[in-house]
Amino acid sequence: MTGIMGRFFRQSLLSYKALYGYLDTKVYLLVKVVNPIMQLIFFTLLCKYIYHTDDVTPWLIGNSFLLSVYNSLFGVGIVMNNERHFGTLKLVIASPANKFLVFVGRAFFHILDGLSSVILGLLIGVLLFHLNVTNMNILLFFITVLISMFAAMGMGLFIGSLGLVVSDMNLLLNLSMYVLFIFCGANFPVERLPFFLQNISYLLPVTRGIEACRLIAEGRITPHIYHLIGMEFVTGAVYMCIGFLFLIILEKLAKKSATLDVY
Amino acid sequence: MLPIINVIFSSLNVHARQNFARATFQFVILFQPILLSFLLYMMLRGSNPVHAGEYIVVSSGLMNLWSSIIFSSAGDIDRERYMGTLECIYVSPSDFRLIFLGHVLGNLLLGLFSMVLSSICVVFLFGLQVHIENPAEFLCAFTLSILSFTAISLLIGLIFTLSRSARILMNCLEYPIYILCGLVFPISVLPKALQFIAYVLSPTWAAQLLRESMAGIQNIRIFYFDLIALSILILVYFLLTIVLFKKIDRRVRIDGTLGVH
Amino acid sequence: MDQEKQSEYIIEVQNLVRDYVSHKGVFRKKKHTVRAVNNLSFFVKKGEIFGLLGANGAGKTTTIKILTTLLAPTSGSVSILGLDPMTQAKALRPRISFVFGGERSLYWRITGRENLNYFSDLYHISNEIKKRRIPELLELVGLKDHADERVETYSKGMKQRLQIARCLVNDPEIIFLDEPTIGLDPIGARDLRNIVKMLAKQGKTVLITTHYMYEADEICGRVAIVNKGKLVALDTPANLKAQTEHTSVIELHLNEKDDALLKGLNQIKEIDQIRANHTDQYESVSLQCKEPRTVFPQLFPLIGTGHLLSVRTREATLEDVYIHYVSQSPH
Ligand SMILES: Nc1ncnc2c1ncn2[C@@H]1O[C@H](COP(=O)(O)OP(=O)(O)OP(=O)(O)O)[C@@H](O)[C@H]1O
Ligand SMILES: [Mg+2]
Numbered sequence: 024m025t026g027i028m029g030r031f032f033r034q035s036l037l038s039y040k041a042l043y044g045y046l047d048t049k050v051y052l053l054v055k056v057v058n059p060i061m062q063l064i065f066f067t068l069l070c071k072y073i074y075h076t077d078d079v080t081p082w083l084i085g086n087s088f089l090l091s092v093y094n095s096l097f098g099v100g101i102v103m104n105n106e107r108h109f110g111t112l113k114l115v116i117a118s119p120a121n122k123f124l125v126f127v128g129r130a131f132f133h134i135l136d137g138l139s140s141v142i143l144g145l146l147i148g149v150l151l152f153h154l155n156v157t158n159m160n161i162l163l164f165f166i167t168v169l170i171s172m173f174a175a176m177g178m179g180l181f182i183g184s185l186g187l188v189v190s191d192m193n194l195l196l197n198l199s200m201y202v203l204f205i206f207c208g209a210n211f212p213v214e215r216l217p218f219f220l221q222n223i224s225y226l227l228p229v230t231r232g233i234e235a236c237r238l239i240a241e242g243r244i245t246p247h248i249y250h251l252i253g254m255e256f257v258t259g260a261v262y263m264c265i266g267f268l269f270l271i272i273l274e275k276l277a278k279k280s281a282t283l284d285v286y
Numbered sequence: 287m288l289p290i291i292n293v294i295f296s297s298l299n300v301h302a303r304q305n306f307a308r309a310t311f312q313f314v315i316l317f318q319p320i321l322l323s324f325l326l327y328m329m330l331r332g333s334n335p336v337h338a339g340e341y342i343v344v345s346s347g348l349m350n351l352w353s354s355i356i357f358s359s360a361g362d363i364d365r366e367r368y369m370g371t372l373e374c375i376y377v378s379p380s381d382f383r384l385i386f387l388g389h390v391l392g393n394l395l396l397g398l399f400s401m402v403l404s405s406i407c408v409v410f411l412f413g414l415q416v417h418i419e420n421p422a423e424f425l426c427a428f429t430l431s432i433l434s435f436t437a438i439s440l441l442i443g444l445i446f447t448l449s450r451s452a453r454i455l456m457n458c459l460e461y462p463i464y465i466l467c468g469l470v471f472p473i474s475v476l477p478k479a480l481q482f483i484a485y486v487l488s489p490t491w492a493a494q495l496l497r498e499s500m501a502g503i504q505n506i507r508i509f510y511f512d513l514i515a516l517s518i519l520i521l522v523y524f525l526l527t528i529v530l531f532k533k534i535d536r537r538v539r540i541d542g543t544l545g546v547h
Numbered sequence: 548m549d550q551e552k553q554s555e556y557i558i559e560v561q562n563l564v565r566d567y568v569s570h571k572g573v574f575r576k577k578k579h580t581v582r583a584v585n586n587l588s589f590f591v592k593k594g595e596i597f598g599l600l601g602a603n604g605a606g607k608t609t610t611i612k613i614l615t616t617l618l619a620p621t622s623g624s625v626s627i628l629g630l631d632p633m634t635q636a637k638a639l640r641p642r643i644s645f646v647f648g649g650e651r652s653l654y655w656r657i658t659g660r661e662n663l664n665y666f667s668d669l670y671h672i673s674n675e676i677k678k679r680r681i682p683e684l685l686e687l688v689g690l691k692d693h694a695d696e697r698v699e700t701y702s703k704g705m706k707q708r709l710q711i712a713r714c715l716v717n718d719p720e721i722i723f724l725d726e727p728t729i730g731l732d733p734i735g736a737r738d739l740r741n742i743v744k745m746l747a748k749q750g751k752t753v754l755i756t757t758h759y760m761y762e763a764d765e766i767c768g769r770v771a772i773v774n775k776g777k778l779v780a781l782d783t784p785a786n787l788k789a790q791t792e793h794t795s796v797i798e799l800h801l802n803e804k805d806d807a808l809l810k811g812l813n814q815i816k817e818i819d820q821i822r823a824n825h826t827d828q829y830e831s832v833s834l835q836c837k838e839p840r841t842v843f844p845q846l847f848p849l850i851g852t853g854h855l856l857s858v859r860t861r862e863a864t865l866e867d868v869y870i871h872y873v874s875q876s877p878h
Binding site for chain 3: 289292293296297300303304307369370371373374375376377378379380385536539540542544545
């Protein structure tokens with residue numbers, strides 16, 4: 024058991040390092056701390072300006088949330104991209120080890136990273152924007168964040184598997200990041216979208232997570248929250264399943280026709 | 287004179303094409319203006335303020351211009367470093383600043399294209415009105431804005447010649463400039479100390495001038511004061527570029543940062 | 548060397564030293580200095596093909612970068628065409644050119660012709676000359692038929708040849724070639740050597756680095772062997788080969804490592820140097836000696852049954868000289 028855990032841990036760290044390891048510490052801090060803070064401040068100030076309000080709590084929460092989602096989405100997506108790049112994806116898919124565990128294992132550090140982004144976001148909120156966290160159920164809040172990150176990872180996997188057929192992954196990831204920006208209600212209420220677009224919002228991960236977290240921050244713990252969290256989990260699971268299905272199909276295709284160079 | 291123009295144009299041509307073939311840059315030029323305008327539009331939709339169209343065009347346009355500089359001009363030098371071409375162009379008899387000016391202009395041209403794209407979105411997709419109240423002054427402000435973005439990207443790009451982490455550092459300059467220079471919201475929301483920094487940065491003035499000339503100039507004397515302030519800043523940037531380059535030229539050759547290894 | 552004689556050299560390198568300083572550690576930085584070039588001196592005549600040989604990390608590329616105005620020397624003096632590359636770069640740059648081997652140093656997303664066009668513009672080449680020279684260069688490097696295809700579609704060899712064409716757009720007086728044949732197939736490498744020879748015939752001076760000794764032997768008038776930044780030998784290939792006086796090499800291929808054999812060989816005093824090498828297929832042992840006839844009778848009794856795959860006797864090559872110098876100097 025400790026052996027498995029050891030491997031799990033090592034692989035996870037390795038995949039994290041593969042993404043950021045080439046940065047020296049100062050640059051790493053810039054990329055992982057300063058830049059997210061700036062992004063958060065920008066969007067919070069933007070909301071504050073456009074909505075003429077001093078209570079920026081909902082927007083702060085929405086945007087800190089997006090920071091962590093960014094980690095999950097890019098973490099999984101880019102890991103897959105890199106693996107394809109270095110020709111190791113085949114090894115992962117073909118390995119008898121549980122594929123699910125392998126991928127989650129690789130995402131583990133990205134999750135830790137994402138959690139720290141959320142904490143950072145809240146800290147900035149408290150320090151700069153008078154965010155009040157006293158009547159917030161912290162435990163429930165973090166559970167919601169975790170589940171939303173799981174959902175975002177599902178989307179990352181889904182996009183990653185799409186990325187196997189579409190040659191440019193970065194474009195896809197950038198695009199989906201903006202889609203989340205617009206559709207999941209971080210910066211304006213979902214109800215403002217034209218009706219047919221609102222449906223898209225609820226097909227995406229994170230939308231419900233943000234809604235739930237805002238309620239939690241207001242201290243309004245109602246059964247509705249559990250419903251939101253549950254649905255968020257389901258959304259994530261569905262994306263994951265589709266992602267895996269896609270991977271398996273592509274694997275079969277690749278085996279059948281040696282010409283299909285997806286790996 | 288002719289060879290100088292030739293160098294600038296040749297470099298503009300090559301780099302605009304090299305860059306446009308990159309997916310990240312395509313995203314910044316083609317998708318980002320549309321998505322950004324849409325985001326701003328949706329945020330404004332509840333309150334329906336006056337000059338919403340102008341606001342979106344200027345904000346998303348300037349943000350895009352800045353992003354296109356970030357994802358091109360500054361990174362360009364780093365990319366050339368990795369391609370091994372930096373050393374080749376550096377030792378050519380052409381002034382490196384001119385070659386780089388070609389880069390910057392090429393990227394600005396693409397950035398302007400995205401400005402047009404977001405205007406089209408605003409007018410035709412969202413059905414908002416975009417009206418320029420003082421066209422002559424707007425033209426002035428616009429020309430100076432382009433010059434100011436050219437000057438600042440030249441300066442920043444050259445400074446980043448020194449660093450091998452230029453590309454990553456540069457990416458971290460996207461939001462700070464959005465915030466500091468009042469590209470989207472006025473700098474009056476910022477603490478006083480930051481406002482002083484904002485006034486040393488040319489995009490701050492450019493954004494102010496563009497907004498004013500579009501929405502209607504309140505006080506023509508203040509407008510011209512801002513215009514002169516921006517012109518002086520641009521001159522200072524160009525001078526700094528010329529002076530700093532001498533130092534940078536020595537430094538890169540002592541540190542050996544032109545190549546990857 | 549007296550003044551009179553020196554002036555015939557167009558590259559003069561005296562006591563050249565270059566240190567690289569890098570920083571390690573995060574907050575409390577530790578300075579770490581590597582001496583890449585250590586007190587190097589050599590002179591190159593006009594029209595000469597001069598080879599710079601040395602192991603990986605010997606400082607060849609560093610030297611070329613200093614000579615081509617890309618890097619500042621730490622100390623020592625360099626003069627190219629009578630100019631100082633550090634302070635008179637402006638006057639020097641139009642008259643020289645370089646190629647760093649491999650597939651880099653080109654714009655991949657535009658065509659070969661456009662690459663040449665661009666670099667011509669950077670060198671202020673007039674339109675008339677451009678119109679004449681670019682097709683000539685494309686012809687010279689055999690890319691005429693692919694000139695209008697994107698560089699990213701080129702093979703490695705084609706890219707390397709395009710680089711040669713690129714470095715000739717300004718009709719330079721001195722050309723610096725850093726491993727120009729790396730990764731080329733035998734025919735491609737031969738074509739490239741022919742181009743270099745032809746350029747030298749036209750009066751251009753070439754300074755070339757390579758890891759292929761037969762290549763240096765074939766084209767270089769003189770070669771300098773550099774080890775850890777220091778000059779260890781400098782002469783014509785013929786003189787170098789004669790200098791060591793080891794005229795012959797016996798090469799043994801064995802199917803497994805044989806320590807007893809090596810021990811025995813050490814006792815034979817007619818053998819001047821022993822080199823053991825491991826490859827995928829066999830173990831090779833090279834013996835340098837003056838008279839193979841005197842070695843053979845003592846050699847065969849030492850070889851265990853079933854071990855020997857082949858025996859060969861050949862003249863010493865530049866490679867043997869090179870290995871002699873590079874392995875001899877203290878580590
Ligand atoms: N920019 C740099 N920063 C730090 N050290 C460097 C740098 N460039 C080279 N070095 C070091 O200087 C030494 C000489 O390197 P150089 O590239 O000149 O060798 P070389 O003879 O060209 O080797 P090769 O045959 O592998 O190309 C090496 O130890 C190398 O690690
Ligand atoms: Mg080298």
